[in-house]
Amino acid sequence: MIAFVFPGQGSQTLNMGKELLEEYPEYKKYLDIASKTIDVDLESIIFGDDEKKLTLTENTQPSLLTISYIMYLYAKEKLNIIPDIVAGHSLGEWTALAAAEVLSFEDAVKLVRLRGKYMSEACPPGIGGMGAVIGLSIDKISEIISQFENINIANHNSPEQIVISGDKKEILEALKLLKEAGAKKVVELNVSGPFHSKLVFPAQEKMEKELKKLKFKKPIYKIIQNYTAQIEENPQKIRENLVKQITGTVRWVETIQKMKDLGVKKVYEVGPGKVLAGLIKRIDKTLKPQSILKV
Missing domain, CATH: 3.40.366.10 (Malonyl-Coenzyme A Acyl Carrier Protein, domain 2)
Incomplete structure (x- = not known):
C-alpha cells in the first residue's frame, strides 16, 4: 500500500x-x-x-x-x-x-x-505562542502543562518532538519547567499565533x-x-x-x-x-x- x-x-x-x-x-x-x-x-x-x-x-x-x-x-x-x-x-x-x-x-x-x-x-499579536519540546515523553509533558490553564499539546510530531501552544507567558514558563524535567531541548517557535490551542x-x-x-x-x-x-x-x-x-x-x-x-x-x-x-x-x-x- x-x-x-x-x-x-x-x-x-x-x-x-x-x-x-x-x-x-x-x-x-x-x-x-x-x-x-x-x-x-x-x-x-x-x-x-x-x-x-x-x-x-x-x-x-x-x-x-x-x-x-x-x-x-x-x-x-x-x-x-x-x-x-x-x-x-x-x-x-x-x-x-x-x-x-x-x-x-x-x-x-x-x-x-x-x-x-x-x-x-x-488571538491578538503577542498574546499567544508555541514551543517545541525535544526529548521528553508526551505523558511527562502532559503532566507538566496540566498546571497551566491556557496551554495544550498542539502537535505530536514524533516520539522525540512535541509542540505546545497557548498563552505566550505560560508557554515560556512551561518551557523552563520542561527543560528542568529533562527535555534535551526546548525552543520558543517564531509563529504568528497559538495554533491548535x-x-x-x-x-x-x-x-x-x-x-x-x-x-x-x-x-x-x-x-x-x-x-x-x-x-x-x-x-x-x-x-x-x-x-x-x-x-x-x-x-x-x-x-x-x-x-x-x-x-x-x-x-x-x-x-x-x-x-x-x-x-x-x-x-x-x-x-x-x-x-x-x-x-
Whole structure:
C-alpha cells in the first residue's frame, strides 16, 4: 500500500514548485484558478522576493495547498503513482481532502485562505505562542502543562518532538519547567499565533459556519484525520473533525502508526520540503519516506 502525506505551514519557501511548473507549464492553470478564487496573486507571492508576505498565514495556507495539490496531480498523472491512503499535517489535511475529492480544489483554496485569516484574527499579536519540546515523553509533558490553564499539546510530531501552544507567558514558563524535567531541548517557535490551542477557538467557530455551507463528498482514498488519527469515510464526520482540528492536537505519530498497521509500505511526501519525511523516519524507519520530487 502507498500513502501520500501533505505538509503543513512551515514547509513553504519562495519559488516552491518552480522547477516542476517550468517542466510542466500546463499545471500553472491551478495557480491561476487559485488566485482567481481568492482574488490574490499567488504567483507573485510564491515566486516573488518577499518572504514575509509568503509567511503571512492567510497567504501561506492557499499558496502551500496549491503547490502541494499541483505536486499531487504530477504524481498521479505523470508518475502514475496513486495513493491508497492520504493524510496531511494540519493545513496539509486540507490538501489531502482536495486530493481525495471530498472538497473541490477551489473550495479548499477559498477555505484555507479564510482559515488563515480567522486564525490570525483569533488571538491578538503577542498574546499567544508555541514551543517545541525535544526529548521528553508526551505523558511527562502532559503532566507538566496540566498546571497551566491556557496551554495544550498542539502537535505530536514524533516520539522525540512535541509542540505546545497557548498563552505566550505560560508557554515560556512551561518551557523552563520542561527543560528542568529533562527535555534535551526546548525552543520558543517564531509563529504568528497559538495554533491548535483553545486561544484560536473563535477561528473554529467561524470555520464551522463556513463549512456548513459546503457539501462534503465521500473520499476516493482512505483518509486519516489529524483530530482522531483514524480512517474516516463519513462526509459529515470528516467535516466535524476538520473543525475540531483547529484547536485540537495534530496526532501525527498515531497517524503514521495507523498507516503502518493498515499495511502501508511506502510513503511519499507530496509538497515542498522534507519536514514530514524527517518526522516519519523518527516514527518508523521501515517506511522509508521519500519526496515525490525525488522519484
